[in-house]
Amino acid sequence: MNDKNIDSILKKYPVGKSENLIFILQEVQDLIGYISIESVEKISKYLSLPTVKIYGVATFYDEFRFNTNVKYTVKVCEGTSCHLNKSSELIEEIKYQLSLINGSKEEEQIFCLQIVPCMCACDKGPVFTIENEYYTFASPEIVKPALDKFIEKNGI
Amino acid sequence: MSSIENDIKINIKNILKNSGECSNKEIADKLSYLKRESIPNAVITIGIGSSSIIAGAVDTLNAIKNYISTKNIKADVIETGNLGFCSEEPVIGVQLPGKNLVLFKRVDAKSVEFIFDAIFSNDIISNKVLCQVHNSLHHPWEDIPYMEDLPFFALQRRNLLRNCGFINPESIYEYIARGGYKSFVKSIINYPCTKVCEIIEESELRGRGGSGFLTGLKWKIALTSEANNKFVICNADESDPGAFTNIILLEGDPHRLIEGIAIASYATGADKAYIYIRSRHNLAYQRLNKAIQDAKELGLLGYDIFNSGVNINIIIKQSPGAYVCGEETALIASLEGKRGMPVTRPPYPAVKGFNGMPTVINNVETLANIPDIIDKGPAWFKNSGTFSSKGTKLFSLGGKVKNCGVVEVPMGISLKDIVFKIGEGVKDDNKFKALLIGGPSGYFVPEHKLNIEIDYEKLRDEGFSIGTGGLVVIDESGCIVEITKFFMEFTARESCGKCIPCREGTKIMSDILHSVTRKPVNGSGHETLERFKGVMQLEGLADVIKNTALCGLGKNAANPLVSSMKWFKEEYEEHIFDRKCYVNVCKQLRCFKIDAENCNGCNICFQKCPEKAIIGTVLQPHFIISNKCTGCGICYDNCKFSAIVVV
């Protein structure tokens, strides 16, 4: 099933042109949620690039993920303004709470954490989001209730 | 509406060629409607953009739609970009026929009803009103301040931002009604490429992406380089923590950027233009995408535009995210599908860039300046600014400042005016400590240096630089050493690892700053000596990195460190010698004491202490052994009787 889809992505790009690698990877991740081993192998054949090169490029960028199942993204702002408002404590707490939910196996993680440089809400920091829910002036105490609420709402 | 659009579409050439003044009365009327000079029914605008969405603008929008449909009111609801006044968001505007537009601030979903109930019976809720917008064709509201009267706007000169918050960014027609795409058509029809480069050169516009290089000159170099293909790249990879100037333009007035890129492509003879935008900016991406589609549909982009033989092709590429990819050579590597690592310059991209071809890379703000310069002429542009820095500059003002947002100021204004007049000073009337200019590779500016004017040379002479335009105010509660450490960690993390000075140097500097901001982990060994040795080395290390790093990331990595050591030496001394952070930000330097009066000997702290630094017997006051304590604060957080105090 996935294989076919990846083929359809590849078809949009010329064979052997490695300059499209990043855009292909982006499309693959948009489609299946992460960069799978099979997709890397397919891309490797199609672009005539060794898989190690593909991983070399993919791991360079923050955007690409290699674990399965991540369904939801938690984003937290680490801009300077948020930092002044103690976002580092918030980040610690989010990491801790997510580690409890996700457990230790990488393949089973449901949530992924993205630390972003600025969410353009410098007056309302610290800020974090769970998918499309925004939390402003966030103290570490509100992390757990917010996650609990999200989990309950989405029946995870 | 749609018939208007059709008419404009058919007459697009005439409208744009006759500099927007239209002989056809019918069309002129329609343009005036799009400019909201004369409106048949009420128009409600709401700023929807990254910052206002976080403030809850989507809920407000739903409440507005709900109100209008339940009360059966005839009104157009228009989603605009953001005005830039982040701390007052969500901002909505209401324009009744014949009356000035009124803006309301902090409109949450709940307040929509009473604001609207009032204004639709010609009354204004005064504590929700922000200002009214002057227009000589409309009647003013009484007792409502004008936009220019508010401190936040009074000293601004809003050229680039003038449409932001007022027009629908997804409507090319509104942009055209306000004079959009005139400059582009004027360029391709009236001027040869060289002339456009000359106009830009004459305007002395300098790159707003940090380097301050003359844009016209850069274009000329690319134009005169012989090659089969040429490219223009718009650098929209803004990813400084605390800078959000580009994003407000992208979300609020995308056509201005598209027009700027189109002119740049024409002037440099480029076959293709790329917009390289950070992938998490979804809204900006969508709006840009729509802008390009719409411009294509009107024949403003594509092949043989207006039978002039000019082809312009703009493609958006999403950056997969790495701070260093903002650097131009790294950006090119990333566009070529490689790891985003910089290469040495020269050759500069304008000579040999993307795919080895001449490539002009410009910042979003630089390109957004182009249409006005072509339209109004270089002399107009040079009217504002200083001797060596012309025009206006966007800054994002954040941190502990009262008015937070994106501001556009003429070059030459002082930092003090930006912080204390536009920003109205420090939040909660705290004391000012420092201003951070230019993000993680920027500088700390102390209070007595705030009189400096915004000017590339003047700032450089004082040892500062504009950077991409992030301004963060730090008040007395901030710890300079800790913020410096935060930036060093950032740079160390974002270093691409290609050159050793940057990869190793930033790591070592951040380790040294770490050792300064925490207590010794164990008393034995040479930790104290190592720490002093490290501190002694800091300045030398900074110098080496500056002189030997490959790209701007490394070269500027030590800027915050050097400027903070220069202006806030005493804070370093407190951390190093007294081992104290007097503002209690560096947690690992805190010293705790147990207040025997309040301690009832519950023994919790004894059990929780990871260092076994607390002694005592149950039901008796406990005691902290200070040289075992690492200041982790676990006891402090767990004490239910407030018996543990910071000393």
Ligand SMILES: Cc1cc2nc3c(=O)[nH]c(=O)nc-3n(C[C@H](O)[C@H](O)[C@H](O)COP(=O)(O)O)c2cc1C
């Ligand atoms: C580490 C680093 C990050 C940069 N990030 C950006 C950026 O986000 N946006 C930008 O326009 N320029 C950025 N620049 C500057 C670019 O290299 C380049 O000078 C600029 O895009 C040129 O455009 P201009 O002439 O319009 O200023 C960065 C430079 C460095 C060294």
